[in-house]
Amino acid sequence: MSSAPRTATERTKLPYCHESFHNLQELRHSASLANKVFIQRDYTDGTICKFQTKFPSELDSRIERTLFEDTVKMLNNYYAEAEKIGGQSYIEGCLACLTVYLVFLCIETRYEKVLKKISRYIQEQNEKVYAPRGLLITDPIERGMRVIEISVYEDRGSSGSSSGSSTTSSSGR
Amino acid sequence: MITRKVTRKWEKLPGKNTFCCDGRVMMGRQKGVFYLTLFLIVGTCSLFFAFECPYLAVHLSPAIPVFAVLLFVFVMAMLLRTSFSDPGVLPRALQEEANFIEMEIEAANGNVMAGQRPPPRIKNVQINNQIVKLKYCYTCKIFRPPRASHCSICDNCVDRFDHHCPWVGNCVGKRNYRYFYLFTLSLSLLTIYIFTFNIVHVVLREYRNIFEHVVSLTPHCTVLEVLVCFFTLWSVVGLTGFHTYLISLNQTTNEDIKGSWSGKNRVQNPYSHKNIIKNCCEVLCSPTYPSVLDRRGVMLEDLSSPTSSDASAASTHKSSNPVSQTTKSSAPLIPNEHTPDEAKPGIGAGTQKSTSSPKEEKPPSPTSPNAVAPAVIKESSH
Numbered sequence: 001m002s003s004a005p006r007t008a009t010e011r012t013k014l015p016y017c018h019e020s021f022h023n024l025q026e027l028r029h030s031a032s033l034a035n036k037v038f039i040q041r042d043y044t045d046g047t048i049c050k051f052q053t054k055f056p057s058e059l060d061s062r063i064e065r066t067l068f069e070d071t072v073k074m075l076n077n078y079y080a081e082a083e084k085i086g087g088q089s090y091i092e093g094c095l096a097c098l099t100v101y102l103v104f105l106c107i108e109t110r111y112e113k114v115l116k117k118i119s120r121y122i123q124e125q126n127e128k129v130y131a132p133r134g135l136l137i138t139d140p141i142e143r144g145m146r147v148i149e150i151s152v153y154e155d156r157g158s159s160g161s162s163s164g165s166s167t168t169s170s171s172g173r
Numbered sequence: 174m175i176t177r178k179v180t181r182k183w184e185k186l187p188g189k190n191t192f193c194c195d196g197r198v199m200m201g202r203q204k205g206v207f208y209l210t211l212f213l214i215v216g217t218c219s220l221f222f223a224f225e226c227p228y229l230a231v232h233l234s235p236a237i238p239v240f241a242v243l244l245f246v247f248v249m250a251m252l253l254r255t256s257f258s259d260p261g262v263l264p265r266a267l268q269e270e271a272n273f274i275e276m277e278i279e280a281a282n283g284n285v286m287a288g289q290r291p292p293p294r295i296k297n298v299q300i301n302n303q304i305v306k307l308k309y310c311y312t313c314k315i316f317r318p319p320r321a322s323h324c325s326i327c328d329n330c331v332d333r334f335d336h337h338c339p340w341v342g343n344c345v346g347k348r349n350y351r352y353f354y355l356f357t358l359s360l361s362l363l364t365i366y367i368f369t370f371n372i373v374h375v376v377l378r379e380y381r382n383i384f385e386h387v388v389s390l391t392p393h394c395t396v397l398e399v400l401v402c403f404f405t406l407w408s409v410v411g412l413t414g415f416h417t418y419l420i421s422l423n424q425t426t427n428e429d430i431k432g433s434w435s436g437k438n439r440v441q442n443p444y445s446h447k448n449i450i451k452n453c454c455e456v457l458c459s460p461t462y463p464s465v466l467d468r469r470g471v472m473l474e475d476l477s478s479p480t481s482s483d484a485s486a487a488s489t490h491k492s493s494n495p496v497s498q499t500t501k502s503s504a505p506l507i508p509n510e511h512t513p514d515e516a517k518p519g520i521g522a523g524t525q526k527s528t529s530s531p532k533e534e535k536p537p538s539p540t541s542p543n544a545v546a547p548a549v550i551k552e553s554s555h
Binding site (some may be wrong): 036038041045047082084085089090092093094097098101102104108109111112115141142143144145 | 430
């Protein structure tokens, strides 16, 4: 499972990754897409936006379980905050109704504000955690809030066998 | 330097919606009844303002027309908001997601004997201790979220689908249900208001000088307005009452018609908070959901700038697909060539490709209308 030579410090920091990418730029330019993993929605609490924290087996060798779960839990918290029905949503709703919803031409809804926060969070997670491991998270809003799509990349220089084995293991799930 | 007209994503959306104002307005396909609604409301109110209000303002109170104007503006705003907004359309699954779901279904079903019908594609989830069945949508290639349904008129899956209303010319779903409800409510009030003041007007004139023959269309207009209001009253007030009932139980029209939570088989509505106030608050006062259809987003056909999705970025380095590489290096995307989305499954998903066949190739956001081209190129990548 040797990859193209990288700096030693990169390697030591990331025990799970056999291909270490410096950043998102490098990921985009020197990697090829191997697989995509989809984290589905969790409907046990109703129709609120919440994703399953179950760790997919395809990512077993790519990222630590706790890191993944933390990301998903954080996203779930953000969505819960966006969809919370409480004082602020009442005020926003009443104000909007009284102004015949013209107020939304001027101000942003709370949901939109939280979506921006989510987008920044995902960007940050991609840069710090996922890209160095050859993974990339797609913002759920781009998939209709149905799934969190995680793209699994592999270094073009390294042998394809490592990713090949991970894809065959996924089909046997 | 290539200058091209900017293509926005709404132009490539599947489904049978009509779009206006460069994607800002989204409606259903048939708009005839919507125009009728507009005509009836605007027409009746115009007659009211023109012929009744001057008399009533002078003889009763100027507040009457003022309030009528406010109510009319509110009704129109709610109608337009309901008709022109995205009801909560769920975008169709892209190729990889569709393949992933197919794989999961096959894994769950096991081996189906040749000649045997495959079992229906249903996923059971538990919501608030109730088992809810999620159905698979063959058009959108997704398991529909709970309360979502596929509208055959608009050819979209809509979240929290209530019904397709021809009077507003759009589906009523999660995002525009409260506007629809406020529309029916305010229209009921407006109808009752106009009806009442028409009667008041007629009664007032009766007790005035009978010989004061107002040479105008006023008596005829009054009769017309009374007729329109009378028939509207029964339907709109009834509809408002029905939707108030649904809201208090946190049900949709679709669920009510299908009898999903009618109580037989001891199935209760898992979404209801069992409290009328809480149910009303959730339906009417919940935060405004954003549209997940990025209608006005720009479709990037040339791949010089990386998009937020990895699709284009990853595919620029596909080594096993010479056709795509030559396409990418020459800037304009020839319409019949495949998009990066179609190229991807041919590479890493070699084991997943067993289920995908050329006939399933229906790209959700096609820049190439030709569905055969992606299939052909996919095979070449083997």
